[in-house]
Amino acid sequence: MSEFDSRTEQRLMTDIMELLVTHYGAELSEDELDYEIDRVDQALTDARSSHLGQVRKSGEPYIFHPLRVAHLAARHWMDFPSVIAALLHDVVEDTSTTLGEVQKKYGDEVAHLVDGLTKVTSTIMSREDIKKETYKKTLLVAIDDIRVLCLKFWDRIDNLRTIDALPLQKQKLIAEETRMVYVPLAQHLGMGHVATELESLSYSLLYSRRAKVYRQEISRQKEVNSDFLRKVRAHIVNSCEQQRLDALLKDRWRPFSVISDRSRSRGFSALYTLEVQVARTMDAYLFLGILHGLFPPIPGKLRDHLSLTSQYGYQALKTTVQAGEQRLRVEITTRKLHRFNESGVLAPGFKFHHKGFRALIKSLMEGESAFDTESLRLASATIQVYTPQGDIQILPEGSSVLDFAFEIHDSLGLHARRGLINGRTRQLKTRLLDGDQIVVETSETPQVLPKWLEWAVTPRARNSIRRYLRNRVRDS
Helix, strand or coil: CCHHHHHHHHHHHHHHHHHHHHHHHHHCCHHHHHHHHHHHHHHHHHHHHHCCCCECCCCCECCHHHHHHHHHHHHCCCCHHHHHHHHHCCHHHHCCCCHHHHHHHHHHHHHHHHHHCCCCCCCCCCHHHHHHHHHHHHHHHHHHCCHHHHHHHHHHHHHHHCCCCCCHHHHHHHHHHHHHHHHHHHHHCCCHHHHHHHHHHHHHHHCHHHHHHHHHHHHHHHHHHHHHHHHHHHHHHHHHHHCCCCCEEEEEECCCCHHHHHCHHHCHHHHEEEEEEECCHHHHHHHHHHHHHHCCECCCCCEECCCCCCHHHCCCEEEEEEECCEEEEEEEEEHHHHHHHHHHHHCCCCCCCHHHHHHHHHHHHCCCCCCCHHHHHHCCCEEEEECCCCCEEEEECCCEHHHHHHHHCHHHHHCEEEEEECCEEECCCCECCCCCEEEEEECCCCCCCCCHHHHCCCHHHHHHHHHHHHHHHHHC
8 A cells, every 4th residue: 555545544544533532522431432442443454454455446445435434424423333334334245254243343233234234145136136125125224223324325425426437337327326316315314415415426427518517617606706705705704703703604616416507507696605604593693684784685585494494404594695796695504503404313413203214214115116216206305284183294295185195094095085175175186285284085985096106106105005906906
């Protein structure tokens, strides 16, 4: 290994250790902390030994892949067992090391995570079936331990960043799989920044020419607007200092995607956001007042997701101001909430609805295919509707009366005849809107038809309809 490679490895490990100590040092005694650090150090030694002589398609020594995955895990508040599992995540799959050996040395918790990240092997199954079974295996573990899915995100991010050496067709298959499966899963875990990166990396592979043009435009915008942004920041910092308000300002240029590329023609105002981090929620509103005092706000552009958390837990104030000749988008949040926005379910204190996520994953896995990616995509946006008693039901955007009926109970769905939406009679296929109240009218016997599969979008409804139709054919 060259001197440069050795330095790179040491730098990554130093960063990993510093992050772990910063995040978890206060929770552990000195002896406990030393023990955990020794285990991480030993995991690196074992990973390096197991992968000795292995190189990736690019020619890079293999050890750097698990190191980078572990670094991403540590950056996003993952704990010691998770980082150890990240370092060892490929040893069972790609080396002679067995899961039993990992379990004996590092315990059940680490072995459980490594197993969730290890591909299914079979001499009789097709490559496609192996991939489907690997999905199921990972998700079954994720139902009870979400850390395995988060580790899969870091693994996929690093693979996408270093994918150039693979054949172009394989690159596109991996990118499409990422876009259809891992992006919406990251969104469901409140990991908006992770979902955005996965999506951008995927689209950059699928639309490489457009991505290149887009990046060139971003570079041009950075150059053209550098003086403007320097003056704006100086103006804002000066006003904050006068009010004794500590605010961290960061540039954010919109990552490439099909949607962002369509916005390219709108120029700077669609491609740039000024991110602001302050200490407390009260300071966020104080900063908003300072900003609007400096630059006139654009009417209708203020969104308060501090008082009312947005979908998947994103929390920030969003506004657009007229800064001279340019419109400027600004997002304001606290340092604590920034951690939520960046790391989602992994961030300390993040409120995550495990029950709903588990129900989603279980229903996806009960479908006809190994993984119902279309239903997962639809479930990435949700609406809130109400029963006649005022109970809340969360459904995917685009859900119908039929989906609502099956969400309440399978029997109600199978016997559904029509619905009342806000007191008005509607067909079962009618799409629901946020805030609707629904009553389901029923018939004495099930009236299930094959076309119901076209009307339903939720995995639960579609699975129940399929089962009923199959049983009816079998019994006839």
